[in-house]
């Protein structure tokens with residue numbers, strides 16, 4: 001193979017309609033309850049930005065409620081290997097270790113997610129910088145194994161390839 005083509009094949013595959021999180025430093029120390037849950041809503045954290053709260057905490061749109069008491073089952077399922085989406089099987093809401101194959105991440109990160117961005121009508125990362133932060137945090141947390149305080153798993157894998 002020509003060297004130039006080989007280099008191209010190794011380049012990261014970023015679809016054109018997905019936000020670019022490269023400008024945000026990777027985080028190896030994401031703590032779900034501290035860093036992500038407050039951005040989803042349903043906590044008493046002062047200054048929380050409840051992007052998802054109206055429809056997925058105070059209500060259960062798409063059959064998904066992400067209030068602190070429900071989120072482990074809603075995202076990871078009984079076996080903690082990923083809850084299958086109600087409306088878009090076989091997508092898993094969170095597939096530990098694989099952000100790009102996790103519906104929750106895809107739906108806030110890419111226009112082509114089935115069946116479009118969340119929140120409904122959102123322009124994605126153009127919305128505000130904190131929204132891009134949420135994408136990066138979710139990405140890194142899933143890549144690190146999607147560990148929550150209540151999960152049985154303690155394995156955190158693949159530090160070398162977080163992004």
Ligand code: HEC
Nearest residue numbers: 051052055061062064085086087088103104107118119120
């Ligand atoms: C204004 C209401 C609203 C807001 C705000 C909202 N959603 Fe949704 N969401 C919906 C509705 C309605 C559905 C079901 C229809 C669909 O899948 O598009 C849904 C479905 C979903 C699903 C698919 C669940 C499944 O298993 O099929 C995911 C994932 C999701 N939302 C994530 C989010 C995230 C993350 C946020 C915050 C960044 C968010 N949503 C904010 C209304 C909302």
